[in-house]
Amino acid sequence: MIRYRARWIVPITSPPIANGVVGVEGTQIAFVGEANDAPPGEDADFGEAIVLPGLVNAHCHLELTAMRGFLEDLDFRRWILRLTNARRAVLDRDALLDSARYGIQEGLLAGITTYADTGDSGVAMQAMREANVRGINFQEVFGPDPAQCAESIAGLRDKVSGLKYLETPLVRVGVSPHAPYTVSDDLFRATTALAREWHLPMAIHIAESELEQQLVVGAEGSFAEGLRRRGIAADRRGSTPIELLDRLGVLAAKPLLIHCVRATADDIARIAASSSSVAHCPASNAKLGHGVAPLEEMLAAGVIVGLGSDSMASNNRMDILEEARLALLAQRSRLGSFNAPTAADALELATIRGAAALGLQDQIGSIEIGKQADLAVFGLDPVGPTQDPITAAVFSITAARTRFVSVAGRPLVRDARLVSSRDGLADRLRALGEALWQWLEAGGEMKGVV
Numbered sequence: 001m002i003r004y005r006a007r008w009i010v011p012i013t014s015p016p017i018a019n020g021v022v023g024v025e026g027t028q029i030a031f032v033g034e035a036n037d038a039p040p041g042e043d044a045d046f047g048e049a050i051v052l053p054g055l056v057n058a059h060c061h062l063e064l065t066a067m068r069g070f071l072e073d074l075d076f077r078r079w080i081l082r083l084t085n086a087r088r089a090v091l092d093r094d095a096l097l098d099s100a101r102y103g104i105q106e107g108l109l110a111g112i113t114t115y116a117d118t119g120d121s122g123v124a125m126q127a128m129r130e131a132n133v134r135g136i137n138f139q140e141v142f143g144p145d146p147a148q149c150a151e152s153i154a155g156l157r158d159k160v161s162g163l164k165y166l167e168t169p170l171v172r173v174g175v176s177p178h179a180p181y182t183v184s185d186d187l188f189r190a191t192t193a194l195a196r197e198w199h200l201p202m203a204i205h206i207a208e209s210e211l212e213q214q215l216v217v218g219a220e221g222s223f224a225e226g227l228r229r230r231g232i233a234a235d236r237r238g239s240t241p242i243e244l245l246d247r248l249g250v251l252a253a254k255p256l257l258i259h260c261v262r263a264t265a266d267d268i269a270r271i272a273a274s275s276s277s278v279a280h281c282p283a284s285n286a287k288l289g290h291g292v293a294p295l296e297e298m299l300a301a302g303v304i305v306g307l308g309s310d311s312m313a314s315n316n317r318m319d320i321l322e323e324a325r326l327a328l329l330a331q332r333s334r335l336g337s338f339n340a341p342t343a344a345d346a347l348e349l350a351t352i353r354g355a356a357a358l359g360l361q362d363q364i365g366s367i368e369i370g371k372q373a374d375l376a377v378f379g380l381d382p383v384g385p386t387q388d389p390i391t392a393a394v395f396s397i398t399a400a401r402t403r404f405v406s407v408a409g410r411p412l413v414r415d416a417r418l419v420s421s422r423d424g425l426a427d428r429l430r431a432l433g434e435a436l437w438q439w440l441e442a443g444g445e446m447k448g449v450v
Contacts, residue, residue: 001025001041004404006049007380008389011367012351016389022051024373027408032367048381049403050389052347053366054113054134054374055320056354059203059258059279059308062100062117062124066091066432067313070440076209076288077222082445083313090439093121095432100127102429105418107309107318108133110399111376113407116256116279116308116358118176118203125163128171133407134374136358137163138176138203138256141191142183145232149186153194160200170408174201177250179208180216180241181223185248192250201256201359203279207241207267208259209290216241242267251276256357258308261285261293268294268301277304277357280349282326284310292330296341306354319399321378324350328394343394377404 001023009020011032021038023031031038070086071079091099100123107115108131115135117124125137139159143152156175163173177183177191195202207213214221216237224234238244242263245251251274258279263271271278280293298305307323309315324346331341355365364374380386383396405413412419439445 001030001039003031003038003041003043004046004051004375004377005035005043006046006051006377008050008386009367010050010052010347010389010393012053012348013366013368020051022367022373022375024375024406024409027372029367029369029371029373032369046377046379046403048379048384050378050380050393050397051367052111052376052378052393053351053364054376054405054407055111055350056114056116056306056358056360056365057107057112057309057318057320058116058256058306058354058357059281059310060103060107060115060117060318061119061311061313062103062115062127063091063096063119063121064099064311064313065103065106066095066099066429067311067436068316068433070433070436071313076211076290077226079288079314082440085445086436086439089444090435091432093123096121097123097127098425098428099432100124101130101422102425103312103318104128104131104133105421105425108405108412108418109402109416110319110321111378111402111405112318112320113374113376113405114355114358114360114364116203118258122159122163125166125171125173129166129168132170132410132412134170134360134364136172136174136201138174138201139163140176140178141187142178143187144182144184144227146184146186149184149190152187153190156191157194160194160198172201174203176203179205179212180237180244181212181227185237185244188245188248188250192248192253195253195255202253203256203258204245204250205258206245206260207257207262208285209261209288212241213262216244240264240267242270246270246274259285259290259293260298261290263294263298265297268298268303271298272301272303275304277306279308279357280305280327281308281310281315282323282330284308284314286326286330287316288314292334295327296331296335299341299345304353304356305349306357307349317399320350321393321397321399324394343388343391346394347390373406373409375404375406376402379403
């Protein structure tokens with residue numbers, strides 16, 4: 001047994017343990033308790049530190065890490081168009097794979113052990129396998145024109161069939177009909193049917209922006225105008241984007257609903273009744289000007305909510321403890337509350353609730369005997385004194401404090417350094433960033449679909 005000792009162990013589902021030990025045998029946690037009660041074993045003493053369950057990133061786009069800083073201060077539709085056109089023109093599969101690899105490295109150095117990745121290329125599956133992290137590769141599907149539905153779903157079946165062969169005990173595949181502005185009602189139904197037939201998890205960007213709301217509810221706005229310029233009908237589809245999913249039968253598949261910034265009280269009731277879950281992305285929502293999601297109301301209704309970084313194209317960094325802090329501060333500001341949500345609530349979003357949002361709560365998300373040894377250790381030396389490790393984790397610690405990370409008992413970060421890294425990866429990411437700017441300066445943005 002390896003005995004990980006620290007000033008604080010924070011199991012999440014039970015009270016913090018001062019001067020505690022987490023004992024690990026193989027891939028599993030075998031002991032949690034005070035150091036004096038620990039069975040014999042090999043000691044790894046972190047000293048003045050907090051041991052947390054490995055953090056869960058409930059929504060990211062690893063293949064877009066190279067676009068950090070490339071899409072600043074743009075309205076949402078232009079942001080999407082620049083992203084889509086630049087990705088198609090500049091980033092081939094090797095570039096996207098390097099981008100995903102770099103994103104995972106950044107995540108590991110922030111204590112993130114599980115990644116719910118949404119992407120079109122499928123490279124995140126390979127990158128997660130290589131890095132020995134835990135995750136779900138949600139394969140995206142697009143098709144705003146109902147006439148595309150058969151072709152789109154056939155392509156999705158082929159891609160998922162290929163990715164299924166890459167599944168491991170740590171990494172699995174899911175599906176993601178992207179969003180109402182890129183997916184027709186017919187394709188939503190077809191993807192939901194496939195997810196249920198093949199028992200696949202499903203994720204959907206929904207209720208994120210005002211433009212999406214205008215499209216679904218009023219068949220107006222720049223999304224609607226863009227579809228019509230492409231010869232695709234844009235009709236009123238529902239009273240809200242989430243009501244649309246409910247009426248189409250999508251919520252019956254219990255999808256992961258990404259963003260939900262514009263969820264109404266009725267929407268929240270629909271989400272709760274269907275046992276669907278939510279990926280809350282406070283930094284991305286704020287940076288793109290979408291607003292603040294009704295997190296406290298969702299939690300009060302019993303909705304399962306995890307935290308996501310979203311892509312580095314919309315957030316610029318991957319730090320789930322910072323997302324927890326932002327989620328808490330934004331809600332308290334929105335509600336005028338001094339104590340809701342609590343720091344414990346916020347830390348649960350980053351751990352056990354995030355795990356539950358992905359259906360992984362029986363394996364990860366808390367430090368309990370029998371669960372997988374996904375651990376993240378954060379140093380406390382520069383941020384003392386520490387009266388309460390939970391408030392310290394949310395209000396004082398950032399990714400820079402990460403000291404040790406393991407997935408299924410395997411150390412991936414030691415002494416704040418990656419155990420394994422790829423030579424030249426950072427240089428290749430810088431080159432990709434330069435190539436993206438060269439494309440933009442050459443007028444590439446003006447050559448795509450408008």
